[in-house]
Amino acid sequence: MVDSLFADVSYFQVPVDDSYPFGILSFRSNDGDFRDPNFAANYAWACQAVDSGRLACFIVYFYSRPNWLETVNVHREMVERAGGPHRRMITMIDLESGGNPRGNQSDGINGAYWQLTDWLGDRRRVIGYANQGDFFDMWPERPDGLRMVGAGYGRNPNLPGQIAHQYTDGQGYGGGLPEGCPPFGDCDMNIAYAMSPQDFAAACGVGIEEEFMSALNEFEQRELLDKTRDIWIQLRGPEGEGWPQLGKNEHGKNRTPVDALAAIDDALEDQRK
Template sequence: MVDTLFADVSEYQVPVDDSYPYQVLSIRVSDGTYRDHNFARNYAWMRAALDSERMTFGIVYTYVRPNWLANANTVRAMIDAEGGLHRRVALMLDVESGGNPPGDGSAWINQLYWNLADYAGSPRRIIGYANAYDFWNMWRVRPPGLRVIAAGYGSNPNLPGQVAHQYTDGSGYSPNLPQGSPPFGRCDMNSADGLTPRQFAAACGITVNGGPLMALTDEEQAELLTKVREIWDQLRGPNGAGWPQLGQNSQGQNLTPVDAIAAIKDDVEGMLAG
């Protein structure tokens, strides 16, 4: 079985460098409005690694706080200051009760979710992170189709929508699996069980098949295809069968604008020759 392993790091670790061995990496951008001191360096490396195909996709996460709009604006501003949201980066909401109000925080968490979904161009590019307790108690009402990285040291929570499992904080849980990664040393480690890096990326709303359309959001792709269809219809007529308004050729087929222009050209040349 293929599993995709990856680290989850912040300013508590050293910045990432080319010794990092995995195809996916998760880095913190902020804790609410607190700006992670390593984000700029980590994100610059991530963008370069994605562009060079060294990595398949990346995750940028924020520890969620109730001042959701300021939280969202911090995430947007920090990413925009470092070149913008890369087309192969998903955003993750780190939902934890530590330091947050007790009880159900679904209202403000979902406000943050939809704000960042608008920023990313698709809700599929927004995933969640939580342990089982916080998932069920702090985020009781969740967006449809939400994908989740579930934290469970020593056991797999198997939460609804789970695409990966944070199996250790580097302190020895799941001892048969890596407890860290170069250059960080011991750190939070995750496994997308049974998924290749590309499959894991696809589950998080990231297309990595290549081609120029990768740079476009779903909405932009739909707009482009609509415009291509409109151009086709104008040039070839409905269903590519020409336009009856332009007349027919000797076989009785409707002419296209190109045919009509060619006929006009022939007529003009004939008039000039005469």
């Protein structure tokens, strides 16, 4: 199985360019009400890279602060002004104790989460980031199905719902994995185990199938599902267990049309012998 690497950057690194080698990119929009100076350049490049097929998806994250509603609104405003949210954009809540109160902050973080899911229209498109200590201390009450990027330098935190592992801050924890990449040099690096970039995008609700379905209106979606159901019934039978009028297969179960064609072919072959 393939693993997917990706960088996690902010204005502490240079803006991204076409030397970036991976199919996913994560970059910051804001820290509370502080707007990252590199956001606009990184966002414009990421949108173009997704449209051209260079990226499968990208993550825009914000550093969570107690003024959670203002933090979310700054994030949304920045994305909207940049022309977004792009159909392949994922939002990530970066939860860290640095400069923040310790202890249970679930009310504010969950408030941010639900604001974002209402905005993006799909819970899968909102993920979180934390190390093991901050995750359990600051976010003990979490939405069902939450996906996380778990930070653990030199070890995998294996957080509940973890979809990727930030394994290094570029300071030698990679254990043979890259400590950075062009054009950034050493930086935070992540790995999504046993997932291609396309798998990661689909898990976060921004894959090709999701994009196709979102392009259809409600009537077209219903019509497509009805046609798919009709085809499935024709192939598998009304209960998914074959058609009784086609006889039984060698396992004593009702034949499907494919089974019946194979049986006819076998009978004709016996006649030819």
